[in-house]
Amino acid sequence: MGILRTRLTGCLILVIALWALSDGKSKRGGRLRTINTPKQIPTYLYTKLNRYGYTLNRRKTFEFAAKACNDVHVALMGRGGETGKLYEIVIGGWQNSQSVIRIRKQGPQVDVNRGRYLDCHKYLRFKITWYNGEIKVLRLVYNSWRTFLKWRDPIPLRVKSIGVSGGLWADVTWQAKILGDRFRKIKTPKQIPTYLYTKLKRYGCTLNSRQTFQFAAKACNDVYVALMGRGGETGKLYEILIGGWQNSQSVIRIRKQGPHVEVNRGRYLDCHKYLRFKVTWYNGEIKVLRLVDNSWRTFLKWRDPKPLHVNSIGVSGGLWADVSWIIIK
Known part of the structure; x- marks a missing residue:
């Protein structure tokens, strides 16, 4: 030509x-x-839970409830924060049709589950654990925890902090277990690009x-x-x-x-x-x-x-x- x-x-x-x-x-x-x-390509920011007095210490579990139509994001972060290696869990992405684990922010997916796990009008309970490099995401169904995402990292990340977000497209209201059995209400607005x-x-x-x-x-x-x-x-x-x-x-x-x-x-x-x-x-x-x-x-x-x-x-x-x-x- x-x-x-x-x-x-x-x-x-x-x-x-x-x-x-x-x-x-x-x-x-x-x-x-x-x-x-x-x-x-747009990006979004995480709300760090340490702003609310949340510290991990030696815990390897995070329990919360979320009310949202779609796009509940949780980031388990290491020293690199949002820009380094992390475990990013998206629950109810793609219009509440799919949930994933990623190893970087907006990075490659290492586990996928197709299903609808959020509700616009009521809080649903979730738990994330990361024992010995195995990431699990569970939901509470009839008082029983059921795993719907799971992945083992061959080179485990030392998780130092947690962030939550509604990503680009969701207003999410959270109830995060901060101290003992007490839940704290947190709101993360959509970050429309x-x-x-x-x-x-x-x-x-x-x-x-x-x-x-x-x-x-x-x-x-x-x-x-x-x-x-x-x-x-x-x-x-x-x-x-x-x-x-x-x-x-x-x-x-x-x-x-x-x-x-x-x-x-x-x-x-x-x-x-x-x-x-x-x-x-x-x-x-x-x-x-x-x-x-x-x-x-x-x-x-x-x-x-x-x-x-x-x-x-x-x-x-x-x-x-x-x-x-x-x-x-």
Whole structure:
């Protein structure tokens, strides 16, 4: 694939011999620019129990109750704290469908159990033990402790502290056994992440009076386009998300991570090849189209009763996607 650097009015661009993006013919007309937007993987922090007077001493067990819809996180930490080796237990992750043990924060899973073990409306009791390098996670069922996760570490970590969290997506209310048989109530709020847009004006591309934006994207999921007004990312905007929710759904929103005003359920992205899309916003009617057999087909459409004056465009892969873009002028 040959690449020629040149300067054209409005943008410093890469003109690429694309062979019509995928079908072996050279692309005629239109000016092209390639952009990569890497995933912006979020992280979360733990609430350390030593803040509440909890010390392990020689204990190798931690008992608690949790009320949450999903994502109860417990970290058994060594000297390295959150950034070093630790035992991370996630109960009710993936919308309360799966629980795991990991050997680093957001690290590889060493044991998995598929089942629903949390309740949004009531406290459920759990216990974690780590005797002789064997990590066990148990739940109280009819006054009996039942193990549902277990893993033996061949090189056991010396656990020095414990942290709890609701991760990114859960408000968790805890009752942790701190001293003797006394439980202490602790709340860990969700740490909702956000993402940033790559502004196309960084590349010298300006809208002028145009009300259309055409591009190709190669991604497995989560292709974001923001049509922004004076308020930029924090104000009113039209946010188009193509292939969200593991490439199962596309939406139009009227703010960043805001309410959906239009939804289409379908798979419109491909991990391995570029697919063509077009966004238009004539007279307040937002349309999102895809190119199918050389014909543009609308799959999202919404009319704004109070149209926004769009003066800039941003693109992103959000939190979870690496996206390769070809911007077509």
